[in-house]
Amino acid sequence: MRTPVLRVVLTRTAPALAALTLIGGLPAPARAEQAGGGATPATDEYVLLPDRVFDGYTMREGHGVAVRGAVITAVGPAATLPAARRHVLAGATLLPGFIDLHGHVAVQGVPPATVLRHGTTTVRDLTGPARPLGGGDGSLRQLAAGPILTAPQGYPLPVWGGGGGHGHGDAAALAVEVTDVAQAREVVNHLVDAGASVVKIALEPGGSPGAPWSKHAARVPSPWPLLAPDVLKAIVRGAHDRGRKVSAHLSNATGARLALDAGVDEWAHMPCEALPEDMLARAVTAGVRIVGTLDTQSQCSGVLANTREFVARGGTLLYGTDMAHTELPWGINARELELMLHASHGKLNAEAVLSAATGKAGEHLGMAPLGRLVPGAPADLVAVRGNPLHAFKRLEYPELVISGGRFVVDDLLRGSGKGQAMHPAAGSPH
Template sequence: MTLSAARPVRRSLTAETGTALPAFVDHHVHLHLIDASSLARRGIAAVVDLGGDAVALARRGDGIPRVTFAGAFLTVPGGYPQGRSWAPASTVCEVTDRSPHPGVPGGARTAVDAQADAGASVIKVALNADAGPVPDDETLFAIVAAARERGLPVVAHAQGDGQVERTLEAGVDVLAHAPSGEPLSRRLLSRAVAAGQAWISTLDIHRGAARGRAIADLRAFAARGGRVLYGTDLGNGDLPVGLNRRELLALHEAGVRGDRLVDALSDPWPASAPVGGLSTFIPGPAPDDSADLAAWLSRGTVVPTEELDRVD
């Protein structure tokens, strides 16, 4: 098996030989629920926080992992994730007015501006109809329009009947989770791909039938050319901090293999450029069999690119 982005290298500090790949990103984490200090040595160079205190996240600075964030979940009164022990008040922003005008208390535009002004790179809206009320169509459209005015993509937690379709109608850019409810129709899958929507995997948070449905829908989405992003929802339950071998194996099961798996890991979204100055180092060459790729990738660690010397 050949990975187009791989290059044979030697670490200048240790003389260890191996393979360099682009820096890896976990596209769905919650930093307030984890100790992020071990992420780099376990292969994650950058993270996208999809639900946290925007002000606190903005204060983290420019260390490793590199952090981009959505800030608070935008939801409606009584909506997900309000009332959860893991979601302090600072991580949730209620939208009580559909207003597209700035400065309106509780307005859709006001909620978006609050996250953007704090430094958010993406806006997250909660559309979890299985766990409470969700924004109506007018409010959802207003949130998306306000994000567009600020030049920000929108990611949605879409769960419950009809919610994935609503994201497409509103122009939501990314799903925070591969859908795990009822199987999606071929028409809806094709619409998602044609719209350029990306799906963050988070397959390992599921067990039983929900896991099977999520893998099946992601497989169908990927087979149609859909853009898949590696993400774990780190902080949600007992997940390993760093590269998650189970998530990688589930992606392989969903048909995201070889170069596509590396692409899902190294996609810079929501940034437009790859993580600069950092690479993933994995001891030894890439395996010959793609079935062994997930386990091999899970051994990655983050190193400064300047410490890697190419071996011809």
Template sequence: MQPFIMCKILSLFVCYLLLMFLVLFSTTIQAQNQPASKLLLHAARVFDGDNIRTDMSVVLKDGRVATIQPRAQTITDDDTLVMDLGDATIFPGFIELHAHLTYQNVPAEIVIRHGITTIRDLGGPVHAPYGGAGSLRVLTSGPIITASGGYPIVTMGAENLAIAVADEQEARAAVKQLAGKGAVIIKIALEPGGEAGAPWTSHHLHHHGSAHPESHHPGHDNDLHHATHHSQHKQAKWPVLSESVVKAIVDEAHHHKRKVSAHVAELTGVRIALNAGVDEWAHMPCESIPEALLKQAVMQQVKIISTIDTLSKCPGITHNAAIWAALGGELLYGSEIAHPDVPWGINAQELMVMMQTAKLDSLDAVRAATSKAGRHLGMPLLGTLQPGAPADLIAFKGNPLLNLKRLEYPDLVISGGHMIVNQFGPAR
């Protein structure tokens, strides 16, 4: 046989082997990304959304939690894939209630790999809920309703971020439009500006391109930036929505079975929000709020989204959090993903400052990011590992409750039964 022909045959054979390898590799990858019909997870510890349980097994089937029970009571069959995680801890996927994902172009695939399986995206384009089966579950508010020339328009413009309304009729129309397009909550701004230490007054919060997925603490440059703008903070007087307009927003939102979240940071906004019956404060207020008003908010069953880490320079934040907790107010986890100093995923620093300022233990803080957050969203099984819950879970080697920083780096992430991260090895 001539050398030329032999080379040609060998080339064809090599191509054939390469093609077969690619087909097998592609099939393997697809199989890993597809949910197993039934997946059984054993772990030394399981946090079910409410309590830690030891030596437990969780069965996932068809994208849902099928059972959670003691390992000794678990029976397997030939259709079940098994992962024995050993000395590990399983949690429901965390829920981030205050993010700016779309507006700031934060990659969803990074967020989910770092433990957040559901986010509520506040501000930005409005969409019907999407994701949750192998990708980040995203719930949106759509643009923030505000006064003409008010926050955030005055600092960042209106495009895809804010809707200005002048009266009750325009306010109701805006709510109806947002609800019709899939908004799960209506967000409004009651921000006159001028609070010392407030990041939004100095553009710090939403500055494009500055988000950093790993760092937590503002550097010296940011400290100088805040100090430089301190006098400007005191002078800011941005227009805010009137109480009658906010009442119309709340009434229309409730008619469409939506809650209203208000950006409030000082006394004026807090009073308007309370008098109008707003359901949620998007931040712990920046300025110190009188105890009587915080007590009124508790009585009205207002919920506060924490964001304490991002507002750490605000002089009233520690006082407000401590009084709120002492009064029995409900504090829910939100770390403001897209803020320059917040990780793109679980923020351990936020959990720790919640524990410090509101006197929570570690399980209380985790509940605020899981089961309590799911109930607040009107999705009571979300954020739990109860039967019927979405098969969203994260797991860690060892016990991350002993070192909360570990929560930022899951060893296992499952979304709707689909494997996203797996450092434990294949199911068998």
């Protein structure tokens, strides 16, 4: 395969080298960060008995979960679960580990172990170094899009491009300028070969007051160039041919129309500016899924109205925070969940909101039953005291976190005096 002639844009930091490597045709190194928790044997078997279990769609009172190795083997009332070592989590709720569908963890240098300890067990980075799926074995499970594909001199270059400025937050942004149809297909193939699980594009002409990227002084005044429709369609076709979805950064009707015309699968943000109702209706009909990032865009004029209209029409709103933006927590974001609940005006209840970050998110990734607590699902779990349906905030401070069957946070077990989580083979009286 010949090396494509591309302008690879940015950065001064290590992720740029990864991107450069990628564009040169060699896969970027897969760096499976090891968070803590590797001490627990993955072949161990145990049963967790909280007051209730959220299975990724439904809250089930009086249920427990059995885990063997890295996998959930049974979910149900205590009497139906295997006779393995039992940990009673009195007063607690057990849930699937959260899936954040919009992050920039790697490019911003957020410690994966910190994210994991705060209940997010899977992150999909949209922009950053391309690399294959990794983690999930006592470490943060990470998926990546790789560099964002954009028009020549398109977003994010007018804001963050050209040697030195602030990054997506404060580090580096990564982008590839795509000029024509042939190059579009080639770039997509390179990204997928490097392990990209989704293809991220920019359809951002600028000018959305309140959006995080609008708070930085642009080097080039808007409107910024957008991908030509034929190039955009070639990217989408190329991604679909390789079994990948396309996720678009967009913030207004101009970007949304381009995305709808090209068959883009996902919008990486709820648009910042209010969209015409017929355009949101078109998105719902086309099966477009929208990753909220409502919290980081809370100063946008149209985000809440767009959310209400999209959800009211039956659109699928998914959980994603844009993690690494400076005002956001490194882990579960309760404020994002609250905004999803309130912006939907009663259309989504608290269970549906949690589902958008667990069961529905895993399904959206094509990785179901990831994000669920059902037999056969990866043993990624979090527990909090009380019932999070009544207080999302508790989720930001989980007292139990398990990744791939391995205990990463075990405060709840130690607090209850039931067993020793880090060394469960030592046994508990149950």
